[in-house]
Amino acid sequence: MIRAEIDHTQGAFRLEADFHNDAGILALFGPSGSGKSTLVNLIAGLARLSAGRIEVDGTVLVDTARGVFLAPPRRRVGLVYQDALLFPHLSVEQNLFFGRLFTPRAERRIAPGPVIETLGIGHLLKRRPAGLSGGERQRVAIGRALIASPRILLMDEPLAALDQDRKREILPLIERLRDEFAIPIVYVSHAIEEVARLAAKVLILRDGRIAASGPPEEVFGHGLDGDIDRFALASVLTVTAGDYDEAWDLTPLMHPAGAIRVAGRVGRPGETRRVVIRATDVALSAEPPGPSTVRTVLRGLIARIVPGPGAVARVEIELPGGGTVTAAVTRMGLAEIGRTVGDPVHLMVKTVALDERPIG
Numbered sequence: 001m002i003r004a005e006i007d008h009t010q011g012a013f014r015l016e017a018d019f020h021n022d023a024g025i026l027a028l029f030g031p032s033g034s035g036k037s038t039l040v041n042l043i044a045g046l047a048r049l050s051a052g053r054i055e056v057d058g059t060v061l062v063d064t065a066r067g068v069f070l071a072p073p074r075r076r077v078g079l080v081y082q083d084a085l086l087f088p089h090l091s092v093e094q095n096l097f098f099g100r101l102f103t104p105r106a107e108r109r110i111a112p113g114p115v116i117e118t119l120g121i122g123h124l125l126k127r128r129p130a131g132l133s134g135g136e137r138q139r140v141a142i143g144r145a146l147i148a149s150p151r152i153l154l155m156d157e158p159l160a161a162l163d164q165d166r167k168r169e170i171l172p173l174i175e176r177l178r179d180e181f182a183i184p185i186v187y188v189s190h191a192i193e194e195v196a197r198l199a200a201k202v203l204i205l206r207d208g209r210i211a212a213s214g215p216p217e218e219v220f221g222h223g224l225d226g227d228i229d230r231f232a233l234a235s236v237l238t239v240t241a242g243d244y245d246e247a248w249d250l251t252p253l254m255h256p257a258g259a260i261r262v263a264g265r266v267g268r269p270g271e272t273r274r275v276v277i278r279a280t281d282v283a284l285s286a287e288p289p290g291p292s293t294v295r296t297v298l299r300g301l302i303a304r305i306v307p308g309p310g311a312v313a314r315v316e317i318e319l320p321g322g323g324t325v326t327a328a329v330t331r332m333g334l335a336e337i338g339r340t341v342g343d344p345v346h347l348m349v350k351t352v353a354l355d356e357r358p359i360g
């Protein structure tokens, strides 16, 4: 679906990235200045690639060796930014159909009706952007991009300006667009929860290079060398939703290492989900904990310890049945439990810590 070989220089910054993604959403993740927006601009044709090649669904957008450079309108790339950037003088309906005017008739394969319905914006068609809420504006911006039937949809932090409730509302819509319209999507985000929920594949960019690539379960929380930084400080696990416990308002998410209890009703029983566990929300214990308020206790083996800098150590724990969880604990605490690489350990995760985050 997308295939790229990029060696790009702009000023003092160099972006070197070779990647491909065949199905599902490709997420670009990484610290500020790592090159995410530059990559989006190169795909859109808003920046001119210095050397390399980008191909989407069999169409070569740019190939410097062959002198190919499709102008941005001919790329038919849908762009959605943090700010909806709707035309204020046009109605929602006129905004929605704007991009479509530039799409050749034969290429208009996405019908507007189902997009409008999926995004729940049918009742807004006659309104002006100024009268819409942030979430509504963003849904219209996504609709406008899609109705133009792009070859690929580039979403650069599309939820960053929205509050938590709006994010929860729009995330499932993006999932539905991905599934129902089968359109390649490149999704830039700083939020691990969004990436865990949406992405088939993640590229973690650092200083213009791909530091890691793979499914969220593989790239987050482990395998990244260097100092502890917040980008490596969360883990993603694949779990199966259990039966909602109405009495306690908890749902167990089943993993071979144990049940992860989250507040509220999550998923349908048997459904595969992803859950994000922050390293700072994990405590370790040598023995199974006695009676305690902690509702999630998992078993695993210590695979790696990265001590410091300073008081904190990063401990990577491999779980039976697959998956790795990283814990950020004090070096003093780790000395106290007397466990090292290869030893079994118990992980305790507070349900309230998990509760505050969207579950993938």
Ligand SMILES: Nc1ncnc2c1ncn2[C@@H]1O[C@H](COP(=O)(O)OP(=O)(O)OP(=O)(O)O)[C@@H](O)[C@H]1O
Pocket (backbone or CB within 6 Å): 010, 011, 012, 013, 030, 031, 032, 033, 034, 035, 036, 037, 038, 039
């Ligand atoms: N037009 C330009 N000319 C020269 N350097 C640029 C230009 N645009 C961006 N840069 C530099 O390229 C690097 C990557 O920037 P980019 O915007 O791609 O990062 P990013 O990962 O998207 O960051 P953020 O998360 O803050 O949006 C930065 O060092 C930036 O200063």
